[in-house]
Amino acid sequence: MKKVYSGHEITSLQYIFLLSGIQVGVAVLSLPRKLAETAGTDGWISIIIGWLISTAASLIIVQIMKNSPNGSLPDWAAGVMGMWAGKAVAFLLALYFCFLLFDGLTKTVMITKIWLLPNTPSYIIMILLLVPTYMIARHGPRIVGRYCELIVYICLWIPIIYLIPLKHSHFLHLLPPLKEGWQPVLTGVKEIIYPSLGMVATFVLYPFLKHKEKAGAAVVASNTLTMASYLFITLICFVYYSPDEITEYNNPVISILKSIEFRFIERIEVPFIAFYLTVFSLVWIPAMYLTTFCSSWLFGRTDSRGHLRVLCIATAIATYFYTPTYRQNWVIEQILTAFGLGIEYIFPVLLLAFIAVHNRMRRS
Amino acid sequence: MKLPHNDQSSEHKPDLETHIPDIIEHLQRLFTDAPDLVIRKLSIMQTGEAAVLAYLDGLTDKNSINKDVLYPLQFIGGGGEPGSELYVTVGHIVPYTTWSHIIEALLNGDSVLFVEGRSECYALDTKGWPQRAIEDPQLEPSLKGAHQGFLETGSQNIALIRRYIPNRELKIKQLAVGKRGPASVSILYLEDVTNKEFLKRLEDRIKGINVDVIINTGELVEFIEDNPYSLFPQLISTERPDAAASQILQGRCAVVVDRSPSVLVGPVNFMAFFQSIDDYSTRWSIATFLRMLRIAAFFIAAFLPALYIAVVSYHFEIIPMKLLITLGESRGRVPLPPFVEAVLMEITLEILREAGVRLPAPVGQTVGIVGGIVIGQAVVQAGLISNVMVVVVAFTGISSFILPNYDMVAAVRLIRFILMILASLFGFVGIIIGLIVMIEQIIALRSLGMPYGIPLAPMRFADLKDTFIRAPLWLMNKRPISTSPLQNRRQGKSRFQEEEEEKKE
Structure with missing residues (x-):
């Protein structure tokens, strides 16, 4: 399997942006509301706590992957515990990434449908999104990495726009900190889980890394980047909206743009959402690749293009027959959060413990 | 012009006749219905041998044939023995013994001198086909740059580039493309700068072309482009010698196709299409x-x-x-x-x-x-x-x-x-x-x-100096890393130190 990884190396920056892209993606839109619902205006503290936890989880994942510098996690599992363990891990990861992919895509379709194309059937929008997804994912991790990097650079101006609403802001909303104690802040941490999902991509991407020794620093950087963007957007929403008002908006990150007015353009959020499609694509394009990588591994194939085609067509057909409603989307999110909690936080800890025991037993 | 690639002919054994009547007959058989073939019989004064000069009218320079070939051969005595060296005031003389070479030389504008009793003949460089004068480039005019554009003659185009890079590291790889009318295709590169990987790829791709004739650079591009289905051009064709020279200096290859007034430059990136030599x-x-x-x-x-x-x-x-x-x-x-x-x-x-x-x-x-x-x-x-x-x-x-x-x-x-x-x-x-x-x-x-996306994706921060902005020349001491040149450093510190203002009372 080693051949698969050479010639597709990704740089540390690409790795950072890949991970951050999967994390931020669609989840950022509703994050301020959810935090406000559970933790009130102290929600930003939850982000920092969540950041510490997910950084720790990422470092654990990197620690695990240090045992397998030349292969992905399924490769390693197959080597240590036998072929079937490898297949089980590959299946689990494929399923998880598929979930992530489906969640990202359906959410994007829903937002597109609500804001931009109310009369277009969902499956048409889905097919439209799948075209560039297929085109980019078929080239493998290197091109996906380059894509993420480029999109991040292209999007660097977005934070500047979000500074405009600050002139109507009230920093008093944030005071006093911890007004209701630590309890709501800690419950708010669970809202951070869903927007932090995606670190597990390291299990697949690690062997592709050009500088594996920098992987630890890279995951810290990517988590910090994610945290910084969440903190930035959440704080702006908190100081702009009053603590009671914010929970009424479904996607405060979009609604806040309504306050921006230029003489030459009204309803600035419309072009913004269209542009956000590029940001959202940072979830489903890597997820698409990761899913097909794992599923191809499951069937022992090195070329993931066949699976990619099948997955794209299957997703399009599935959307034709079944489009999740808003409510169902929420359910999917809950399942994904539980699944993600298991696979991104608990599974790595267990695995690391297993590796520690395994290594000790082998030594003695 | 001698073309190195001629698979069929290189294996041929010498098949040139020694008797003039046989040669004339052979020539006439080869060039039926070719009224522009001129066969001139003469006797050489230097050695007293009978000879025949053949050339294609229109592809040759009449002046040069009259003054430099016919005149010295017929009117200047030398007293040499038959079979000794002939004095002709032409620069480039190649002896040939096979008909395939002779045909090629004739078709490329050389005049060929056959001498009675000799087993070899001489191709004399008297090329002189109709050619326009050097003009301002039509597609890429420039305000302050040079006002010379490439012509339809490959050797002239190479000379135009050499004028900018008079350096012996400027190497030329000559290939021939086309079975029916081989066009000489020359790859120009700097031996100590250009990455051999690109050169090899370019050479292999050009060698792989198997067509009748290449009329234009554009045809060549279609055969060697990486992805011909993409809408984006992946090689730049320029008609400016200064642009070609500057690209060669950055570690790229230039491809000069004979008979075409545009020169190909590769490898290029997307942003290169937004740069102009006037910058x-x-x-x-x-x-x-x-x-x-x-x-x-x-x-x-x-x-x-x-x-x-x-x-x-x-x-x-x-x-x-x-x-x-x-x-x-x-x-x-x-x-x-x-x-x-x-x-x-x-x-x-x-x-x-x-x-x-x-x-x-x-x-x-x-x-x-x-x-x-x-x-x-x-x-x-x-x-x-x-x-x-x-x-x-x-x-x-x-x-x-x-x-x-x-x-x-x-x-x-x-x-x-x-x-x-x-x-x-x-x-x-x-x-x-x-x-x-x-x-x-x-x-x-x-x-x-x-x-193609370099230096944006993959990101090469050092190359951004010459991408969206054009940094002052004295800050760009390195060649672009995107072409992975063998020699990174382009120039040393070139800007003078600013003098401190003298104190005046």
């Missing part, structure tokens, strides 16, 4: 400004009509009220849907442009009048097209004119139509999908194996 001859601040302008123009030319369609047919809520009223006034009279309106106008623009190119210059002006006044004014007054649409079309037209590379302009024209279709179907979403696909093309394409 380096003007001050860096204005050059930077112009580059930004070109990039903006690229996006306007590609996206503006699509944006118009998307806004008017899907997202009119983003237009402020006052503007919406004006827009509604002019749109209200128009019977056509926005997409049809836009496509009609864009196609009109394309027709006008094409008409302007094909018509001879004196008639060409009428195109401007008909297009500008009749279509621009009348169509609006008649209520067929809205005012705003005419503005949009004019903007896209002008924007596409400032891009320095014709191939990229052509790509933009097609991309514009694709984006217009996407915008008419899906509004902004369609445009964004188009943008993502365009990004996919740029990041996934390769030019001779080098990533």
Whole structure:
């Protein structure tokens, strides 16, 4: 399997942006509301706590992957515990990434449908999104990495726009900190889980890394980047909206743009959402690749293009027959959060413990 | 001109006859129905031997044949023995013993001297085909750069490049392409700078071409381009020697095709299509400004009509009220849907442009009048097209004119139509999908194996000095790393130290 990884190396920056892209993606839109619902205006503290936890989880994942510098996690599992363990891990990861992919895509379709194309059937929008997804994912991790990097650079101006609403802001909303104690802040941490999902991509991407020794620093950087963007957007929403008002908006990150007015353009959020499609694509394009990588591994194939085609067509057909409603989307999110909690936080800890025991037993 | 590649002939054994009548007969048999073949019998005064000079009229320089070949052979005595060296005042003389070589030499404009009783004949370089004078480049005029453009003769083009790089590290690999009429294709590169990987790839691809004749550089491109299905050009063809030389100095290869006035440069990246040689001859601040302008123009030319369609047919809520009223006034009279309106106008623009190119210059002006006044004014007054649409079309037209590379302009024209279709179907979403696909093309394409999106994707921060901006020349001491040159350093510290102002009382 080693051949698969050479010639597709990704740089540390690409790795950072890949991970951050999967994390931020669609989840950022509703994050301020959810935090406000559970933790009130102290929600930003939850982000920092969540950041510490997910950084720790990422470092654990990197620690695990240090045992397998030349292969992905399924490769390693197959080597240590036998072929079937490898297949089980590959299946689990494929399923998880598929979930992530489906969640990202359906959410994007829903937002597109609500804001931009109310009369277009969902499956048409889905097919439209799948075209560039297929085109980019078929080239493998290197091109996906380059894509993420480029999109991040292209999007660097977005934070500047979000500074405009600050002139109507009230920093008093944030005071006093911890007004209701630590309890709501800690419950708010669970809202951070869903927007932090995606670190597990390291299990697949690690062997592709050009500088594996920098992987630890890279995951810290990517988590910090994610945290910084969440903190930035959440704080702006908190100081702009009053603590009671914010929970009424479904996607405060979009609604806040309504306050921006230029003489030459009204309803600035419309072009913004269209542009956000590029940001959202940072979830489903890597997820698409990761899913097909794992599923191809499951069937022992090195070329993931066949699976990619099948997955794209299957997703399009599935959307034709079944489009999740808003409510169902929420359910999917809950399942994904539980699944993600298991696979991104608990599974790595267990695995690391297993590796520690395994290594000790082998030594003695 | 000697062409190294001639598989069939190199194995041939010497088959040249020694008797003049046999040779003449053979020549006449080979060149039937070729009235331009001249066979001149003569006797050589130097040695007293009988000889025949054959050449193709029109491909040879008459003056040179008369003065440098016929005159010395017939009128200058030498007293040499038969079979000794002949004195001809021609520079390049090659002895041949096989007919295939002789035919090739004749067809390439050499005159061939056969001497009675000798087993070899002599190809004399008397080339002189009809050729135009060196002119200003048509497609890439420049304000401050040189005013010499490439010609249709390969050797002259190589000379023009050598004038800029008089260095013995400038190497030339000569290949021949085409079975019926081999065109000599020369790859120019700097031995100690250019990465051999690109050179090898280029050479292999050119060697792999198996066609009758290559008429133009454009034909060669189609055979050696990395992805011929992509809309984006992956190699630059230039008609400026200074541009070619500057690219060679940056570690790229230039391909000179005989008979074609444009020279190929590779490997290139996407951003290279926004650079012009004038950038380096003007001050860096204005050059930077112009580059930004070109990039903006690229996006306007590609996206503006699509944006118009998307806004008017899907997202009119983003237009402020006052503007919406004006827009509604002019749109209200128009019977056509926005997409049809836009496509009609864009196609009109394309027709006008094409008409302007094909018509001879004196008639060409009428195109401007008909297009500008009749279509621009009348169509609006008649209520067929809205005012705003005419503005949009004019903007896209002008924007596409400032891009320095014709191939990229052509790509933009097609991309514009694709984006217009996407915008008419899906509004902004369609445009964004188009943008993502365009990004996919740029990041996934390769030019001779080098990533096309470099230095943006993969990011090479050091090369950004000469991408969006054109940094002052004395700050760019290294060659671009995107071409992975063997020799990184281009120049040392070249800027003088600023003198401190003398203190004056």
